[in-house]
Amino acid sequence: MKQRILIVGAGFAGMWSALSAARLMDLHGHTDTEVAVLAPQAELRIRPRFYEPNVHKMAAPLHDLFAAVGVTFIQGTAERIDAVGKTVEYRDAQGETTIRAYDRLVLASGSKVARPRLAGIEHAFDVDEINEAVRLERHIHSLGQLPASAARNTVVVAGGGFTGIETATEMPARLRKALGADAEVRVIVVDRGSEIGAALGDGPRSLIAEASAEVGVEWRLNSSVASIDADGVTLADGQRIAASTVVWTAGVRASSLTEQVPAERDAQGRLHVDRNLKVIGQDDIFATGDVAYAAVDDAGNYALMTCQHAIALGRSAGNNVAASLLGVDPIAYSQPKYVTCLDLGAWGAIFTEGWDRQIRFVRDEAKKIKTEINSVWIYPPAANRAEALAAADPMIPVVA
Structure with missing residues (x-):
């Protein structure tokens, strides 16, 4: 047997x-x-x-x-x-x-x-599973059918970690594609941290801030979302942000x-x-x-x-x-060996090495690496027995 x-x-x-x-x-x-x-x-x-x-x-x-x-x-x-x-x-x-x-x-x-037990959390989108990410994409495409308003043109991203940063910095271009190149859009990251990109460490932080400013991403620091509804979010300090789109990336x-x-x-x-x-x-x-x-x-x-x-x-x-x-x-x-390659939308990307995230490449040079990672490196090997088995050798480093 x-x-x-x-x-x-x-x-x-x-x-x-x-x-x-x-x-x-x-x-x-x-x-x-x-x-x-x-x-x-x-x-x-x-x-x-x-x-x-x-x-x-x-x-x-x-x-x-x-x-x-x-x-x-x-x-x-x-x-x-x-x-x-x-x-x-x-x-x-x-x-x-x-x-x-x-x-x-x-x-x-x-x-x-990790979606928390938060009032109105069901109104939030995420990019965690493919079905949810597709639902978010369809929602963004549908925004153009709504009457113009500040809420329609605003996306709140809850969480300023790796996923939150990549989601937020890609979002202005996605919104303008749906709403028009001249649309006045807002993307706001709500984060508990005291500095922009704090979760990524000292090395990348200033570049994340630079990229955020250039692509049009705002940060609300030392902040957290207290509740969500169909028209926006209320922060823990009582501040209200009108937004038709909320993306949860925290945890x-x-x-x-x-x-x-x-x-x-x-x-x-x-x-x-x-x-x-x-x-x-x-x-x-x-x-x-x-x-x-x-x-x-x-x-x-x-x-x-x-x-x-x-x-x-x-x-x-x-x-x-x-x-x-x-x-x-x-x-x-x-x-x-540990590396990171953080996508920062139209600004480019940041490629770092080591657990202390030492900057190695930025902007277009790093973006080329990110594109290679996302389109080639992380995909499965071809359905060829010899090639696939060879690729599965545990001694092959993921990052050389």
């Missing part, structure tokens, strides 16, 4: 886990283990690009890729993990409940924007499936893992991507909820879960 590696999730970490597990099995000529991916759809949704227009095009099909490397795809949504019985209960495409057993589990179920939390694994979690719900990405205290469960609280080096740095980390985490998790069944040595996860 075949053993089964079950991978929950087909995002960056889940896809690369599947390819990497298949790679190690192939290297050892092992054909008695099924590598299966359980996810609602066999496609990689390019989440880092959801702040851009044309979101409906930002998904890459995975059926042919999985078939090429011998990975089984199971369409469904995981609902319950039984760590003792080693099963996952899921709801299939027809809505029926099914149980699938595993010998090893890789949890790669990702994360979601991210790991998939709630982590709560079903008996193990320690961090403040964002991520499971504590060892250097091989095995969940501490669980012999048969690995965690990767946004659900893993994983050390990237020996200097005290931990993986962030980014595709940059998810790709390497996935390759390592897939290799190591396969190694645990083959009885061969794992390869400890390590990702010492």
Whole structure:
């Protein structure tokens, strides 16, 4: 009877886990283990690009890729993990409940924007999932059909972190495309921080402020949203901003499936893992991507909820879960080089290196790198067995 590696999730970490597990099995000529991916759809949704227009095009099909490397795809949504019985209960495409057993589990179920219990939060859009990002895009296109008003021409972005900055600096151009090149538009970032771009550190901060001013993004600092309604937001200090569009980007939390694994979690719900990405205290469960609280080096740095980390985490998790069944040595996860490439709309971009975010490239030069990342680097490999398996080697650095 075949053993089964079950991978929950087909995002960056889940896809690369599947390819990497298949790679190690192939290297050892092992054909008695099924590598299966359980996810609602066999496609990689390019989440880092959801702040851009044309979101409906930002998904890459995975059926042919999985078939090429011998990975089984199971369409469904995981609902319950039984760590003792080693099963996952899921709801299939027809809505029926099914149980699938595993010998090893890789949890790669990702994360979601943390929407708070806030009055009127249902009025806010987000760029977290493709359906929500598409809904926002359709809404922006529809604004031109409304009577001209300050509210129609105003977008409030709640949260001044990485996603909030990229969403806000892209928004003036998106609004003018919908409302006309001469439209007087306003984009306002509401952020708890005391300085523009504070979440990105000292290095990029002044450039984020410069770019914001140039593209037309205002910041309300030391501020937070108290409530939202169909016509705008009320801030904690009582100030009112009339806006037909509010985008929530503040806070991210790991998939709630982590709560079903008996193990320690961090403040964002991520499971504590060892250097091989095995969940501490669980012999048969690995965690990767946004659900893993994983050390990237020996200097005290931990993986962030980014595709940059998810790709390497996935390759390592897939290799190591396969190694645990083959009885061969794992390869400890390590990702010492960290970079950021922050899109700043028409101004350009900022490319930094290191955890202290030292500036390396700015404006057009950085924008070219960002375009390459978003259009090439983060997409799946071709559905060619040899090429795909080679690309899944955990020793390949995501950032050279």
